[in-house]
Amino acid sequence: MTSSFLPAKPDLKFKPHLLRNRGNKLLTGIAGLFSLIAVVPLIAVLAFVLFKGISVIRPMMFFELPPPPGLEGGGIGNALIGTLLVTGISCLFSIPVGVGGGIYLAEYSGNNKFSAFVRFGTNVLAGVPSIIAGVFIYGLIVATRILFGNSYSAVAGGLALSVLMLPTIIKTTDEGLKLVPQELRWGSLGVGASKFVTTMKVVLPSAVAPIATGVVLAIARSAGETAPLIFTALFSPFWPEGVFKPIATMSVLIYNFAIMPYDAQVTLAWAASFVLVILILAMNLLARWISGFAQR
Amino acid sequence: MMFPSGVTSLPVPMTLSSHSANLPDDQVAITCEDVTISYGAFEAVRNVYLELPRGKVTAFIGPSGCGKSTVLRCFNRMNDLIPSFGLKGRIVYEGQDLYAPNVDPVEVRRRIGMVFQRPNPFPKSIYENIAFGARINGYSGDMDELVERSLRRAAVWDECKDKLNESGYSLSGGQQQRLCIARTIAVQPDVILMDEPCSALDPISTLKVEETMHELKKEFTIVIVTHNMQQAVRVSDMTAFYNAVAVEGGSGKVGYLVEYDETANIFNNPQQQATQEYVSGRFG
């Protein structure tokens, strides 16, 4: 006789018709659909830019100037040089200041009010819209002609970009240095090294990979920035005439030429987009490679 | 319990909780005079009187949280790195108060070296690990020779001699720790502080590090913090036992020096009940 105390044999079979199981399936489907919607435009942008770029690009474009409106042909040579130059100028300022500020935060600041202020300032600066960086440099340098009487210039553009790079570099330096085990600092101080030697010879070399990753990502981002440049570096249809003169950059070229009614200009905009995207993707891959290198 | 008779050199109590062996001045390397260490409002260790003999190995033992490492790290001002750190009393090294305002902690560390709990070689080659500190100290002799001599004295030369240009991390944990010892002795300090140098090592590596210590005590004054009482017995001449007590007001426990004497006395004929209980394994 079966005892009535024993429960009936439980039915553990999966019942797909249950509301909860149907709901589960529905929600899973929706999440999948959302990811698809999120990914498709991304692939579309990338594929279109690459496809369009490859179809219009000619090697000679790297060595030619853009044509005057209405004429055919031409290239993006001056814009390519300009982008490299302006980005280089921005690095000259933002890397020393950013790494130095990061060193201060990670190595020298106790948890005092000043460092809290610097951290807060870094976060706020990171949220400042890129166009504001342009407005700032316009008001500070371009309008005042403070740089030896020059108004629009490559230097002004570079400084505007460096305002945007600064917070990224400070943050990655700060975080990279914090990953260095405290014992390493003790070891160095323990043999009588000064704080300066400890920081420069032991701590900083150990954090080179994460810092370099952050710097490369910051450069990649600034190479594609346009808003801070349109009224600081301005544009120029000619080869660069020095760092104190207006200069062409690829991003401003894309902006200026995209809305022109001439095919030659639009073609150059696509070519510049292609080069810029390849450049930036390559730098992102480089950054990944560096940070992977660090984890080994 | 066995109490060997005939032990006469009893420590002279300085306060209720602290003892100090009385040594002639020229045999003392470091003296603690009523040292109280705190972190912010929290007192870590209180009223320590201590005279560390030159050219001997002194072991600090005691349960966790008794402040033995804290005291050790004061001897070369490593505690300066903690912002809330505060010290009362005097720590005297060669007639100078280490915490006098005009003392440069960096110069202190060039004379009082330290080996840490976990091996911490620099991310450089084995050779550079040794040469780094020596260069900082302005070493003017033959660097290759110094590297070899230091590695030999730390008993790790055989493992390192064929790969001096490889990273310090290519060594095993025990070898890394002996590399760190070599790094410390390459600077030729007067005193070597060791903060539980074997706690991260396996027994065989521990044995090798202990052998190294026996070699080193011929030349250096060594202070070692250890959790391992057998290790204290094996390597040390003097032993200081610290304990922690709960304090009124309830800000946790505060450490104090219970008893300080020759190692044999501490383990065989302790004067204090707490020491007796600790060394016989009844607590801690």
Place this chain on the structure above:
Amino acid sequence: MTASGSDALYKLRHRPPSEKLVDGSFKILVTVLAALVGLILLAIFLVVFMESREALGKFGLSFLVNSKWDPNTDQFGAFTSIYGTLLSSFLALLLAVPLGIGSAIFLTEDFIDTRIRAVISNMVELLAAIPSVVLGLWAIFVLEPFARPILQIINQYFGWIPFFSTVPTGPGMMPAVLILVIMLLPIITAISRDSLNQVPPDLRQAAYGVGTTRWTAIFQVLLPAAISGIIGGIMLALGRAMGETMAVTMIIGNSNNFSFSWFAPANTISALLANQFGEADGLQVSALMYAALVLMIITFIVNVLAQWIVKNLSLKYD
């Protein structure tokens, strides 16, 4: 006092003044460099404020509610742009938030193979690296022509609603919103994914342990645990959307005439700045600086709020 015999060999036992000088100067140097960040921030506020004083004095707060922007008569009101900035950002968030969080859930749950998830994650992150000016170019030539027929259908059937009342013919608010959605998706997805990944696995096991289904666990346990990070990410995305310039400038139509319709050309503060700064002079520069000041204050509030949320509303697991 015994000087150790090794001092002859080790010449720097006593640090020479030069060494101490380097040590001390380095500390001062990095402190100054760190201070520079705060200085730049203050300088930005100061420059923009000083330059906008003329317009501030002339128009006062009416600048914010007046929609007339006419350089010929020196009459400036930024209402159209401010409205455009707020509307485009909120509409973009409305679309991007569910898509982003849904994708983040999909990427953190084990619905599909880990490797495919990693590929998608990487792609989303790479998309965040595409310059906004390139997205703007793409929007002009691909997105807007593609979306126009769909918007036209909406206009045909729902044109009686004021928001859809104009026939879409090219650049306008809605295409700008769509390109913003594409720009915000990587930010929201990445931050939500990271927040979900940081929820301790014990929590999920605890939910499964009491017999919840997967989605009950997601809605009742995982999302609430990750919510502060997700909201912080949304706020950061909002700040980004408000300040976003290039792609929006290229596709929004840059019209300073106010319209309720989302299909009509419109403007945002940053688009206004990008468009007019190069050729402006006199009072117009000051008015543009005033607009920049407004944008700065709005994004400042949003960003500080985002930081505060992440810092103070996160659930603590100790």
